[in-house]
Every structure is written in C-alpha cells, then in structure tokens.
Amino acid sequence: MVYWEYKINQTRRVMKNLKFQSVFDIIGPVMVGPSSSHTAGAVRIGKIVSAIFGDAPTEVEFQLFNSFAKTYRGHGTDVALVAGILGMETDDPDIPHALDIAHEKGIKVYWKINKDSKAPHPNTTRITLKNATKTISATGISIGGGNIQVTELNGFAVNLKMNTPTLIIVHQDVPGMVALVTDILSRYGINIAQMTVTRENAGEKAIMIIEVDSHQCDEAVADIARIPNLHNVNFFS
Template structure:
C-alpha cells in the first residue's frame, strides 16, 4: 500500500476560512492580501480578471468577496470578509470583475490590476488548493513564487545602487540570499525586487523599509 505524505495539517483538514472552498476563498483571500502588500497602499481602482473555474463560479463560491477582502488586508477567516464588497465601496475603492473566456495556465487563476494615480501594478496569482497560492507574474515579469520560503518583496525607485544597498543589509544580518528577481516599470520609475532567503529574519525588514527611495517592503515566511 502506498503511504500518503502530508507537508502540514492543512493538507488534511484545510485552512481556517469563511466560504465553501479553500481554493476559491482562502486561496483567493491570500492572493488579494499578498497583492495589496506588494502594492503598498490602498488603490483607487482594481480590475480583477478571472479565468476558467474562477470565472465560472466566482460569485457562487465567494471568490469575489475573498479577493476584495484580501485587498483590504483581511485574513481568510476574518469575520468581516463577507462584507468586503460593501467595505471596499465605503473605502472608495472601485472594483471591477472581468470573467475571461481564454484558457489559462491554471483553472484557479486571477490577474489583478491596481491603480492609484500614476502608480499601477499588475499581478497574476494562482490558488493551488488547500489555501496555498503561487504568484506567477508581476508587471508582466514571469515569476514562480510559492511564498513557502522566507520571501521579501520590495518596491523601490529604479536608481543605481539600490540592489547593492539592499544586499548589504542581508549581508550585515548574515542572511543568505537564495534567489533575487528585479523588474521595473521603466528606467527611473518604480521597480520591484523579490528576494528569497535561506534563513528567516524579519528584523532586516525594518532596515529595508528605512532605506531612502524604498516605497514599501513586505515579508512573507
């Protein structure tokens, strides 16, 4: 008999959440929250493009309220999650849902475009089951982030020396960088640095946030 292996208790009982489906609610809420953290502020408008299973059932399974709840900073088990659409309206965050007919790389895929003035961010997320997610694209740049290892996402001004300044802080903290990805909107505009590390160290986050020309920095792990 083949022995089943589980990475965590969530593989067996699922995450604590509000809603009928971990993929459509817990995963969706986590995607929304990660996207909001990357953006670093509340957007004025959000365009949410839903694909395949998400497109077909987003209203019935609560994917819409979960995504918006996450964008408002809520966890999947937040008791206010069911009121997220109303709360977004009260916060003057305009939300547009766009079901797409095109085939996607995963049946539970969503692309979220956030806008606040000239600040624009587009992120593609996938809910892979059990409340687990992957970020596959940021501003058109292909990534493969499961957020299963310590991950820092830094939004900063595209200026010479920024990578060196951030890398030095990790060096000073004796934290080894596993992977680093950098993408930018345009020369001299906003850039996004994604860093996966071998060690967990949240203390370096505040030092990154205090660097000049850093708009926002988030830690997952």
C-alpha cells in the same frame, strides 16, 4: 460543522491512495469557507497584491479566468479577493461582507469574467489596483489547500510561491541597489535562499524578490526602507 465533516471524510478517502505530509495539505488553512482553493487562496492573492501596492486603492479590477470565472460567486471567490485587498486574513469573519466594506471605503470594484480563457491554470486572476498616484497589476493562481503563486507583477514574469519568508522590493533601476540590500541582510545575519531581480527597462522600475531563511526581519526591513530610490518594501513571513 457540516463543511468540516465533509472535508475530513474527503481527506480520509484521498489519503488511502496518496501520501501527504499533513492532513492540512488537503484541508487547507483555518479559513472562512467554502473552498480552500476558491476562498482561502483568493484571500491570500488579494492580500499580497494589496501589500505590494502599499497604499489605499480607489479602484480595483479583477479579471477571472476558467474555474474562478465559472464559480466565483457560488464559492465566494469574489468576496475573498476583495477581502484580501482589504488586508483580511483567511479566517476573518468579515470576509462575507468584504464587498460592502469596500463600498463604504469608497473603493470601486470592477469584474471581467473570462469563462473560456486559455489561462494555464484554472484558478487564475489578474488584479489591477489604482489610486491617484500609481497603478500596479499582478497575476495570481490558487493551486489548492490555500497555497498560491504570483506569476506576473507589473508585466514582470515572477514565481512567488510565498511558502518561505520573502522580501519584495520595488525600486528604481540604478547602480548599486542589489549591493545595498544584500549588505543590510548580511549585517543582520539573514541568509538569502533565492533571489530574482527583474526590471521594466533600463533606468525604470525594477523588482527584487528575495527568499530568506529568517522569519525575524523587521529591523532589516526598516533599514532597507531608508535606501534612496526605493519605492516600497514588503516582507511576508
């Protein structure tokens, strides 16, 4: 209770001078502490990158920058990132044991610490996941209160805030892919709020990031997954 008493008192002081929609904008999500920025945000970054990878990794490298690099052990950022890769939620009691669990699963974990980096945001990590058949990399930042942004994916500049239901589709860059996906969403009555399409090079891998208004997309996602030349689809509600 000492941690939560501290956070509540901190909230009272800050809210005298600032306006927030909710006390949880400051306290953050239900989580294993000690920090919503360094722990809960780190779990969420790791989990999203793992979901996009869509498979069990054998190796993961974390590059940590600035504040993440300087305090990652003291604030539990290291175990939080690994917990996210393992698919844990922010309140999972096994988060403190994530490094041991990864070792038991045969996942090799590597760290690159960049304390003096010029990264645009102090809470920045670049994650690279590998197994025998594929590799992905992503850059994520924790912006406070458990909120995050993914700013790079496989070399693509992206802007994933994950505050609204979001589809992330990795596919081959062939004609008609966007039309096939949007047609399925239309048939299920799912409205598109925002859409970003980017690719490595013509004919190579591409990514669709689609923010939608519906939290109920399971049937549409199942249909999208059957589209030829599609590598994987993930839905974050």
